[in-house]
Amino acid sequence: MRVVKAENGFLFYIKIFKQLATNQHKIVLWQVSPESGGRQVSEMYLNSFSMESKKIYLAIDGFCLFKNNLPLYGYVEAGAFIFKTFIDELKESTLSLQMPEQISLLDEEDSFNGPSSSGKSSAQVWRLKTMDTSFEDQGPDYMRVKSLSQRTAHDQEFLNQEFGLSLDQEDKLFADKRESPRARPKEDKYVKILRPLTGEPMIYRLFDLSRGGMGFVSLSENEFSKGEELQIMGFNEFLLDDPLIGKVMSIRPMDEHQVEFKVGVKFTEGQD
Numbered sequence: 001m002r003v004v005k006a007e008n009g010f011l012f013y014i015k016i017f018k019q020l021a022t023n024q025h026k027i028v029l030w031q032v033s034p035e036s037g038g039r040q041v042s043e044m045y046l047n048s049f050s051m052e053s054k055k056i057y058l059a060i061d062g063f064c065l066f067k068n069n070l071p072l073y074g075y076v077e078a079g080a081f082i083f084k085t086f087i088d089e090l091k092e093s094t095l096s097l098q099m100p101e102q103i104s105l106l107d108e109e110d111s112f113n114g115p116s117s118s119g120k121s122s123a124q125v126w127r128l129k130t131m132d133t134s135f136e137d138q139g140p141d142y143m144r145v146k147s148l149s150q151r152t153a154h155d156q157e158f159l160n161q162e163f164g165l166s167l168d169q170e171d172k173l174f175a176d177k178r179e180s181p182r183a184r185p186k187e188d189k190y191v192k193i194l195r196p197l198t199g200e201p202m203i204y205r206l207f208d209l210s211r212g213g214m215g216f217v218s219l220s221e222n223e224f225s226k227g228e229e230l231q232i233m234g235f236n237e238f239l240l241d242d243p244l245i246g247k248v249m250s251i252r253p254m255d256e257h258q259v260e261f262k263v264g265v266k267f268t269e270g271q272d
Contacts, residue, residue: 005102010051010196011231016079016103017056020046025078027058031070040065044095054099055088064095072097080106145245145271152241162235163211191216192233194243201233204263213246213266217254221261224248230265244271 004012020027030041042065044058066072068087075082083100090096148156191214194201207215214232218224231243250264 002105003102004105006054006099007101009103013099013103014051016081017046017049019079020076021048023078025076028075028077029058029066030073031066032073034070042066047094049099051099056085056097056099058095058097060091060093060095064090066090066095074100082106145268146242147270155241158235158238158240162209189236191235192239194231194233195228196231206235207262211267213249213264215262215264218251218261218263219259221251221253221258223261224251224263226251232265 006013019025024045027044027046028041029044030039032039042060044060047057047059049056066087068090072085072087073082074085081103083103085097085100088096088098148159151159189206190203191206192201192203193216204216204218207217209215224230226248228248230246230248232240232246233243234240245268246265247268248263249266250262252262252264254260254262
């Protein structure tokens with residue numbers, strides 16, 4: 001069993017809950033009575049979720065007898081994962097839940113006997129994995145990278161144009177250099193950057209760009225930290241289907257007045 005925690009699994013949570021809402025995968029929810037050990041079970045579907053408020057919202061179809069003071073357990077057969085949470089608010093047609101602190105994904109060797117819709121224990125081992133949970137495949141590092149060949153045609157066409165030289169051409173021309181040559185944009189370009197644990201993407205002026213990394217301009221020396229991981233969501237009006245992943249390597253003043261600072265970012269290997 002593998003575990004993804006909300007505190008560092010921001011991307012995974014967004015991806016998996018988007019799939020639940022879009023594809024309307026069934027969620028089996030249940031509570032266990034502390035007195036009798038019996039289970040109250042209900043099947044629901046995700047309406048929406050909010051990473052900002054840390055809530056998920058489900059549609060109630062019929063009666064819901066869950067109690068506010070008891071933990072609530074959930075299982076999604078389509079993704080073979082389980083979670084524990086608590087009720088935030090119960091209305092006539094909507095159930096609001098706290099975002100689970102962690103999601104546990106079942107491996108092939110794991111055995112999980114969940115409750116059936118009748119509320120009794122089911123002997124069936126739920127392992128069917130039709131959902132794409134690939135953000136978790138590399139363990140605790142939720143910043144999963146994609147090679148250029150794995151990207152959509154939409155992303156490939158744009159990145160090949162922005163990066164210029166192919167990898168083979170770069171290798172031949174700059175074989176004696178440790179880093180890829182970075183091209184300065186001929187006119188001002190902007191990059192949209194998301195810091196996964198801080199919320200909304202922000203726009204910065206692009207300084208330079210190559211297959212190996214990029215530089216952008218910040219007005220504060222302390223806005224970013226060395227070693228911080230970033231998602232590059234797009235450039236100007238172009239939004240990538242899958243973000244580029246990079247790490248802050250340097251923060252340097254651009255002139256003696258120290259008004260603007262160049263933040264140097266190295267892209268995580270395996271994306272080019």
